[in-house]
Amino acid sequence: MPQPEPSEKSLLRMQKFVANYCEKSGTVTHPDPEVTEAVVKGLASNADVLGKPLCPCRFYPDKQEEIKYRTWICACDDMQIYKYCHCLLFVTPEGQPITEYLPEDHEGRRIYGVIEDPTPDKGRPLRDKAAEREIERRRRPS
Numbered sequence: 550m551p552q553p554e555p556s557e558k559s560l561l562r563m564q565k566f567v568a569n570y571c572e573k574s575g576t577v578t579h580p581d582p583e584v585t586e587a588v589v590k591g592l593a594s595n596a597d598v599l600g601k602p603l604c605p606c607r608f609y610p611d612k613q614e615e616i617k618y619r620t621w622i623c624a625c626d627d628m629q630i631y632k633y634c635h636c637l638l639f640v641t642p643e644g645q646p647i648t649e650y651l652p653e654d655h656e657g658r659r660i661y662g663v664i665e666d667p668t669p670d671k672g673r674p675l676r677d678k679a680a681e682r683e684i685e686r687r688r689r690p691s
């Protein structure tokens with residue numbers, strides 16, 4: 550089902566969040582502005598409908614159930630732990646997702662191989678939660 554158009558207010562809020570988070574995490578938005586626009590719109594639309602900017606690039610059997618967890622609320626656990634954005638919203642200047650910190654069997658590593666972090670001094674504020682995230686990834690694949 551297509552997502553509803555977001556409100557102007559949510560769109561502006563998400564655009565601001567994305568600009569700030571890029572700065573904080575040492576990433577940039579995708580070089581193709583259409584990619585960024587689509588993801589930002591999806592996040593803003595989810596913020597309107599669900600009250601939280603749930604990641605728009607995944608399938609959830611029940612979105613209301615999913616927002617009880619913080620796993621896929623932007624910036625999601627994979628971003629805050631591994632600096633990996635599977636939506637390609639927060640990427641390297643070449644438009645690649647950072648994968649170097651991911652576990653070897655993570656989908657990101659399987660798809661993209663190892664892509665190094667050009668700004669290792671920034672981001673990953675929840676890096677010490679990797680063990681917990683791995684337990685969750687196995688118990689509750691989403």
Ligand code: SF4
Nearest residue numbers: 604623625628634635
């Ligand atoms: S993958 Fe994570 S960081 Fe990237 S847009 Fe989705 S929720 Fe945000």
